[in-house]
Amino acid sequence: xxxxxxxxxxxxxxxxxxxAARAGVSIASASRVLxxxxxxxxxxxxxxxxxAEVGYVPNAIARSLQSQRTGLVALxxxxxxxxxxxxxxxxxxAVVASSGRQLVVHATGGRIDNETTLLRRLANxxxxxxxxxxIRVTDDHxxxxxxxxxxxxxIGQLGADAPVDNVRTDSRRGVxxxxxxxxxxxxxxxxxxxxxxxxxxxxxxxxxxxxxLARHGIHLDExxxxxxxxxxxxxxAAAVRLLARASPDALVCANDLIAVGALHALxxxxxxxPEDVALVGMDDTELAQMMFPQLSSVSLGSAxxxxxxxxLLLQRIADPTLPPRREQVPPSLAVRASSGATxxxxxxxxxxxxxPTAPTPTHPSSEGVTA
Amino acid sequence: xxxxxxxxxxxxxxxxxxxAARAGVSIASASRVLxxxxxxxxxxxxxxxxxAEVGYVPNAIARSLQSQRTGLVALxxxxxxxxxxxxxxxxxxAVVASSGRQLVVHATGGRIDNETTLLRRLANxxxxxxxxxxIRVTDDHxxxxxxxxxxxxxIGQLGADAPVDNVRTDSRRGVxxxxxxxxxxxxxxxxxxxxxxxxxxxxxxxxxxxxxLARHGIHLDExxxxxxxxxxxxxxAAAVRLLARASPDALVCANDLIAVGALHALxxxxxxxPEDVALVGMDDTELAQMMFPQLSSVSLGSAxxxxxxxxLLLQRIADPTLPPRREQVPPSLAVRASSGATxxxxxxxxxxxxxPTAPTPTHPSSEGVTA
DNA sequence: AGACTCGCCGGAAACGTTTACAGCGATCGG
DNA sequence: CCGATCGCTGTAAACGTTTCCGGCGAGTCT
Numbered sequence: 001x002x003x004x005x006x007x008x009x010x011x012x013x014x015x016x017x018x019x020a021a022r023a024g025v026s027i028a029s030a031s032r033v034l035x036x037x038x039x040x041x042x043x044x045x046x047x048x049x050x051x052a053e054v055g056y057v058p059n060a061i062a063r064s065l066q067s068q069r070t071g072l073v074a075l076x077x078x079x080x081x082x083x084x085x086x087x088x089x090x091x092x093x094a095v096v097a098s099s100g101r102q103l104v105v106h107a108t109g110g111r112i113d114n115e116t117t118l119l120r121r122l123a124n125x126x127x128x129x130x131x132x133x134x135i136r137v138t139d140d141h142x143x144x145x146x147x148x149x150x151x152x153x154x155i156g157q158l159g160a161d162a163p164v165d166n167v168r169t170d171s172r173r174g175v176x177x178x179x180x181x182x183x184x185x186x187x188x189x190x191x192x193x194x195x196x197x198x199x200x201x202x203x204x205x206x207x208x209x210x211x212x213l214a215r216h217g218i219h220l221d222e223x224x225x226x227x228x229x230x231x232x233x234x235x236x237a238a239a240v241r242l243l244a245r246a247s248p249d250a251l252v253c254a255n256d257l258i259a260v261g262a263l264h265a266l267x268x269x270x271x272x273x274p275e276d277v278a279l280v281g282m283d284d285t286e287l288a289q290m291m292f293p294q295l296s297s298v299s300l301g302s303a304x305x306x307x308x309x310x311x312l313l314l315q316r317i318a319d320p321t322l323p324p325r326r327e328q329v330p331p332s333l334a335v336r337a338s339s340g341a342t343x344x345x346x347x348x349x350x351x352x353x354x355x356p357t358a359p360t361p362t363h364p365s366s367e368g369v370t371a
Numbered sequence: 372x373x374x375x376x377x378x379x380x381x382x383x384x385x386x387x388x389x390x391a392a393r394a395g396v397s398i399a400s401a402s403r404v405l406x407x408x409x410x411x412x413x414x415x416x417x418x419x420x421x422x423a424e425v426g427y428v429p430n431a432i433a434r435s436l437q438s439q440r441t442g443l444v445a446l447x448x449x450x451x452x453x454x455x456x457x458x459x460x461x462x463x464x465a466v467v468a469s470s471g472r473q474l475v476v477h478a479t480g481g482r483i484d485n486e487t488t489l490l491r492r493l494a495n496x497x498x499x500x501x502x503x504x505x506i507r508v509t510d511d512h513x514x515x516x517x518x519x520x521x522x523x524x525x526i527g528q529l530g531a532d533a534p535v536d537n538v539r540t541d542s543r544r545g546v547x548x549x550x551x552x553x554x555x556x557x558x559x560x561x562x563x564x565x566x567x568x569x570x571x572x573x574x575x576x577x578x579x580x581x582x583x584l585a586r587h588g589i590h591l592d593e594x595x596x597x598x599x600x601x602x603x604x605x606x607x608a609a610a611v612r613l614l615a616r617a618s619p620d621a622l623v624c625a626n627d628l629i630a631v632g633a634l635h636a637l638x639x640x641x642x643x644x645p646e647d648v649a650l651v652g653m654d655d656t657e658l659a660q661m662m663f664p665q666l667s668s669v670s671l672g673s674a675x676x677x678x679x680x681x682x683l684l685l686q687r688i689a690d691p692t693l694p695p696r697r698e699q700v701p702p703s704l705a706v707r708a709s710s711g712a713t714x715x716x717x718x719x720x721x722x723x724x725x726x727p728t729a730p731t732p733t734h735p736s737s738e739g740v741t742a
Numbered sequence: 743a744g745a746c747t748c749g750c751c752g753g754a755a756a757c758g759t760t761t762a763c764a765g766c767g768a769t770c771g772g
Numbered sequence: 773c774c775g776a777t778c779g780c781t782g783t784a785a786a787c788g789t790t791t792c793c794g795g796c797g798a799g800t801c802t
Contacts, residue, residue: 011439013494013520015788026752031790040750057494061435062788065757068382070432071497072475080460081657086452093451093478104443105476107464123384123428126442149384232661260661267663286452290603290631292638292663386758397782402760411780433758436787747800755792762785770777 014054023050034058071101073313074130076118078110082230082257083285084302085133088155091306092131099314101128110135110199119144122152129313131155131306135199151316153309157200165312167305167327171201171282172208174298174331175252178280179212181296181333182250187278191224191248193238193258202227205254205282224248228258235261243269250278250339256285259295263338278339293337301329385425394421405429442472444684445501447489449481453601453628454656455673456504459526462677463502470685472499481506481570490515490523500684502526502677506570522687524680528571536683538676538698542572542653543579545669545702546623549651550583552667552704553621558649562595562619564609564629573598576625576653595619599629607632614640621649621710627656630666634709649710664708672700 009015020030023046033039033047034056050056064070073096077085093103104127108114115134119141122130130148133155134141145152145164153165182190192209195202206225213220226242228234235258239251243265251266253259259281263273271277273293281288284299308327316322380386391401394417404410404418405427421427435441444467448456464474475498479485486505490512493501501519504526505512516523516535524536553561563580566573577596584591597613599605606629610622614636622637624630630652634644642648644664652659655670679698687693 009788011520016790017788027789028752028754028791029750032751035790038750043750057491059788060495060497061432061441062757063790064432065436065759065788066790068757080464081454081457083452086457089451089476090478093476103476105460105464105474107461120428123426124431126431149382232657264661264663286603287661290635290658291661292635380758387760388758398759399761399782399784400780403781406760409780414780430758433787434760436758436789437760439787743802745800745802748798749796750798751794751796753792753794756790757788760786762783764781764783766779766781768778768780770775772774772776 009059014056015059016056018054019047019050019056022054023047068125069128069317070126072104072127073101073310074104074106074118074122074127076106076108076115076130076132076134078108078133078135078230080105080107083287084256084283084300087285087302088133088306091303092310095307095310095314108134112136112138112140116140116144119148119152122148122150125150129153129317131309131313135201137200151313151320153313153316155305155309157204163324165309165316165325167309167312167329169300169305169329169331171204171300171331172211174282174300174333175205175208176212176215177331177333178252178282178296178298179209179216181335182252182278182280182339183216183218185278185339187250188218189221189224189246189248190250190252191242191246192226192252192254193235193242193262194225194227194254195230195258197227199230201230202254209252221246230255230257232257232261235259236264237261239265240269243271248277251280253279253281256281256283256287256295256297259297260287260291263291263295274337274339280333280339284334288334288336291338293340296336296339297334299332299334301331304329380430385427386430387427389425390418390421390427393425394418439496440499440688441497443475443498444472444681445475445477445489445493445498447477447479447486447501447503447505449479449504449506451476451478454658455627455654455671458656458673459504459677462674463681466678466681466685479505483507483509483511487511487515490519493519493521493523496521500524500688502680502684506572508571522684522691524684524687526676526680528575534695536680536687536696538680538683538700540671540676540700540702542575542671542702543582545653545671545704546576546579547583547586548702548704549623549653549667549669550580550587552706553623553649553651553710554587554589556649556710558621559589560592560595560617560619561621561623562597562613562617563623563625564606564613564633565596565598565625566601566629568598570601572601573625580623592617601626601628603628603632605632606630607635609633610636611640614642619648622651624650624652627652627654627658627666627668630668630709631658631662634662634666645708645710651704651710655705659705659707662709664711667707667710668705670703670705672702675700 008018016027016030020027023030025043025047029039029043030047033044075089075092079085096103106118129151131153142162155167157168158166179190194206197203197206210220223246226238228238239262251262253262259279263279266273266277273279279295281295281297283302284297288295288297312325379389387398387401391398394401396414396418400410400414401418404415446460446463450456467474477489500522502524508529513533526538528539529537550561565577568574568577581591594617597609599609610633622633624633630650634650637644637648644650650666652666652668654673655668659666659668683696
C-alpha cells in the first residue's frame with residue numbers, strides 16, 4: 001500500500017515525477033512542457049494529458065527554492081483598521097496583484113520591537129520585498145533597513161541621507177493648508193488635536209501647525225493644543241479635554257479618526273459644526289465623506305503613496321542595483337461642509353443630498369485646493 | 372573571486388554550510404545546534420559563535436520545503452475596506468499570529484472566478500490553510516472547497532451537507548431582532564435597505580425581514596423595500612430612492628455601511644433620527660459608534676466568527692483527520708441613539724458625551740440584547 | 743557524402759534545509 | 773575486565789522543482 005518512491009509527494013499528491021512517469025518521459029522534459037518552454041508536439045501532448053489525468057499542480061515552495069523568489073510582498077502598517085491604511089493597502093494590493101504577486105499583511109501595533117523583528121526576519125527570504133510605514137523611526141530601524149537582504153520601501157518621513165527607497169508627503173505643508181484655509185474663512189482661535197509627539201507624523205504636524213500660525217503672525221495659545229493618539233476614542237477624549245478649557249472657533253485634527261472623535265465631542269457639547277466650530281481632519285479617508293456634516297480633510301495622498309511605493313518596490317525587485325529613490329506626493333485640501341461656512345449663511349438648497357452649506361457634492365471628491 | 376561552492380548561497384548570504392565549515396563541524400551538527408536539539412557544549416559554542424559571526428539566518432523556503440508547512444494562512448474576503456472584514460481580519464490576525472504564523476490577505480471583489488481560482492491555487496501549497504468568506508456560493512465553489520488539498524474554513528452560510536469547517540451566524544434572526552425592537556418601540560412603517568438578493572447574506576436578510584413582519588401579522592408594503600449593494604454610496608442612493616416614494620418611520624439596513632448612507636440620506640431630507648425615523652444597521656462595526664447619532668446595529672459577531680474560524684483552522688492544520696465542524700455565533704442587538712427614542716422624550720443629561728437620548732454611553736459596548 | 747547545425751531529450755546537479763541512519767568513543771553495570 | 777548503553781557526530785537522502793550539459797537523430801550546407 002506504500003506509495004511508490006519518487007512518484008508522488010508525501011501526502012499522495014502528484015509531482016512532476018508522477019507526470020513524467022505517466023507520460024513516459026523524463027522529469028526534465030515534463031518540467032519543460034509544463035513551463036511552456038520547448039518540447040516536441042508529441043511530448044507536449046503526452047505530458048499535458050498526463051498532467052491533466054492526475055491533476056498535477058506544481059508545488060510553489062519547491063519552485064521558490066529553485067527560483068529564489070516567492071511571489072509574495074509584505075506590507076507592515078501600524079493598524080489595519082485605520083482607514084488611511086486601508087486605502088493604502090487597497091492601492092498596493094492592486095499593483096502587487098497586477099504583477100501576479102500576493103500581499104502579506106502585518107499589523108505592528110506601532111511597537112518598535114515588532115517592526116525591527118519584522119525587518120530582521122526578512123532575512124529568511126519569505127517575501128520578495130516589503131513596504132513599511134513606520135510611525136516611529138529609530139537608529140535600529142535604519143540599521144535593519146539598510147542592511148536588509150530584500151528590497152524595502154518606506155512610506156513616510158525618513159532621515160534625508162538614508163539610502164532607502166522612500167515615498168513621503170509633506171504633512172507640515174498639509175497642516176499649513178488647513179490653517180490657511182481656516183484663517184481665510186475668518187476663523188481666529190484655531191485649536192489642534194494631535195497624536196503622540198514622539199511619532200514622526202505627530203512631530204511633523206505639531207511643527208507644521210506652529211509654523212503656520214507663526215507665519216500669519218498669530219500667537220498660539222497653548223490651551224488650544226491637545227494630544228492623544230491617532231485613534232477615534234483618544235481623539236474624542238482629547239477634544240473633550242480641549243473644549244473643557246478653551247473655546248476654539250476651529251479645530252484641526254491630525255487624523256480623520258481624531259476628527260470624527262472631535263466631531264462627536266463638539267456635537268455632544270452642543271457646538272454646531274461648522275457654524276460655531278469649523279473642523280478639518282487629515283488623510284482624507286472615506287470616513288470623512290461618511291460623516292455628517294462631511295468633513296473637510298487634508299489629503300496626504302495615501303492611495304497615491306501606496307501605489308508609488310508598490311511600483312518602486314516592484315522595480316527594485318526587478319533590478320536591485322537601482323540607486324535609492326525618493327518620491328514626494330504633495331498634500332491637498334478637500335473642503336467640505338465641516339469647514340464650509342464662515343457664518344450661518346442662507347443655505348443654497350442645491351443638492352438635497354449634502355449637508356448644510358456643503359460646497360462639494362461629488363462623491364469621491366479629490367478636488368482639493370492645492371496651495 | 373567566485374564564491375566557494377556549497378559554502379554560501381547564490382547571493383552571497385551564509386547558509387548552514389557556511390556556518391558548519393566555519394565551526395569545523397558537519398552541516399547536520401550545525402543544523403541540530405541551530406534548532407536547539409542535541410550537540411555537545413563545545414559544538415554548541417562553536418556553532419553559535421560561527422552563526423553569529425557570519426550573521427546566519429535560516430532560509431524559510433528551504434525549511435518549508437522540508438517540513439511541508441509554510442507558516443502562512445490566507446484570508447479571502449470581498450473587500451478589505453469594509454469595517455466588518457477589518458474586524459474579522461483583526462481577530463484572525465491575533466490568533467494566527469499567536470501561533471507564530473502570518474496572514475496573507477486576498478481581496479476577491481466578490482467575483483466568483485477570483486474566488487475559485489484562489490481556491491484552486493491552494494493546491495500549490497503556498498499556505499497552510501485558508502479562511503474564506505464567500506458572498507456568493509456556487510457548485511464550483513463547493514467542488515473546489517471539498518477537493519482542496521489544504522484545510523479551508525468558510526465563514527458564512529453554506530449548504531447543510533457540505534463537509535467543510537464552517538462558522539456562521541443567523542442573519543435571519545438578526546434581522547428579526549431589529550424588527551422586533553422597532554415594533555416594540557412603537558414603529559409601524561419599517562423600511563428595509565438591502566444588498567443584492569443574489570448574494571447569500573442579501574437573500575437571508577430579505578427572507579428574515581419578511582418573516583419577521585409576517586410573524587407580527589404586518590403586511591409588507593413593497594414600496595418600503597429597496598436594494599443596492601453593500602457599499603456606502605449605493606446604500607445612500609437606495610435610501611434616497613426609498614424616501615422619495617415612501618415615508619417610513621424606521622429603517623433597517625443590511626449593513627452598517629448602508630446604514631451610514633441611509634443616515635446621510637435621512638439628514639439631507641430633513642428627517643430627524645431617531646425622532647422621525649429610527650435607524651438600525653447590521654454588523655455592529657466601529658463605524659456604528661462613530662456616527663452621530665450613534666447607530667443601533669445588529670451584531671453578527673464578526674470578530675467572534677473570525678476568532679473561531681481561525682481556531683478551527685489551526686486545529687485542523689494540526690490534525691487534518693478531524694471531522695468537519697460547524698459553529699454558530701448568535702446575533703445580538705446593540706441599541707444606541709439612532710433607535711433609542713420612541714418619541715422626543717426629555718433627555719436624561721447623563722453623559723455629556725453621547726448623542727441625544729443615547730442609552731448606551733460605554734465605548735465598545737457589546738451589551739446587546741440577545742433575543 | 744561528410745561535417746555542421748539544430749531541436750529535442752534525459753541524467754544529474756543544484757536550491758538550503760531537516761533527519762534517518764550508522765559509526766564511534768566513553769561510561770556504566772556486572 | 774568486557775559487553776551493553778548512551779550521547780554525539782558525520783554521511784547522505786530526502787523535500788519538488790528548474791536547468792545545465794552532453795548525447796543523439798535528422799536535417800542542411802558545401
